[in-house]
Amino acid sequence: MSTPALSEQVAELARRLDDLESRFAFQDEVLASLNPQVAVGTRKVIDLETELRGLRAEVAMLRIALGHDVREEAPPPHY
Numbered sequence: 001m002s003t004p005a006l007s008e009q010v011a012e013l014a015r016r017l018d019d020l021e022s023r024f025a026f027q028d029e030v031l032a033s034l035n036p037q038v039a040v041g042t043r044k045v046i047d048l049e050t051e052l053r054g055l056r057a058e059v060a061m062l063r064i065a066l067g068h069d070v071r072e073e074a075p076p077p078h079y
Contacts, residue, residue, distance in 0.1 A: 063069055
């Protein structure tokens with residue numbers, strides 16, 4: 001292999017490496033900006049799950065207080 005061909009290959013590899021480095025830097029910035037958003041979303045999901053558990057418990061207590069399950073009642077006459 002001649003020296004000019006080798007130096008062209010080295011130059012091409014250097015260009016490719018530069019391109020990969022800039023892509024990596026961009027992806028790193030994007031990930032850093034998304035992390036707080038993911039944390040907020042996760043917190044909201046946890047809060048909603050907690051609220052849902054509380055609402056289910058409330059509905060269960062209401063069913064007990066009513067003495068029957070509303071789902072067992074016949075539908076209203078207009079159905």
